[in-house]
Amino acid sequence: xxxxxxxxxxxxxxxxxxxxxxxxxxxxxxxxxxxxxxxxxxxxxxxxxxxxxxxxxxxxxxxxxxxxxxxxxxxxxxxxxxxxxxxxxxxxxxxxxxxxxxxxxxxxxxxxxxxxxxxx
Numbered sequence: 001x002x003x004x005x006x007x008x009x010x011x012x013x014x015x016x017x018x019x020x021x022x023x024x025x026x027x028x029x030x031x032x033x034x035x036x037x038x039x040x041x042x043x044x045x046x047x048x049x050x051x052x053x054x055x056x057x058x059x060x061x062x063x064x065x066x067x068x069x070x071x072x073x074x075x076x077x078x079x080x081x082x083x084x085x086x087x088x089x090x091x092x093x094x095x096x097x098x099x100x101x102x103x104x105x106x107x108x109x110x111x112x113x114x115x116x117x118x119x120x
Contacts, residue, residue, distance in 0.1 A: 036112060051079075052079055054089070067110070074102050
């Protein structure tokens with residue numbers, strides 16, 4: 001099954017064949033997220049920011065949902081600080097995802113679904 005079949009013909013233009021690098025992957029994820037009503041935050045220059053904070057924060061008021069996402073190549077490894085943030089956000093009940101290039105279909109599925117438990 002093609003990736004386009006997973007998201008419907010209206011999103012076929014948003015289905016990449018491959019990614020050049022993490023920045024390309026991130027830009028394409030942000031473009032799709034925006035089409036589904038999310039606002040995206042990414043720290044462009046993290047030298048003075050908390051080490052390891054996730055690459056993206058995606059917020060959708062319509063879905064009452066905030067997603068924290070760390071993006072990696074298929075072989076990229078989490079740093080200790082990134083793993084710490086993943087654990088803390090998950091323990092706090094926040095929606096956290098580690099998305100790799102190979103996870104494109106899963107990321108699209110997550111962005112297009114409503115959260116299982118509505119946030120209050």
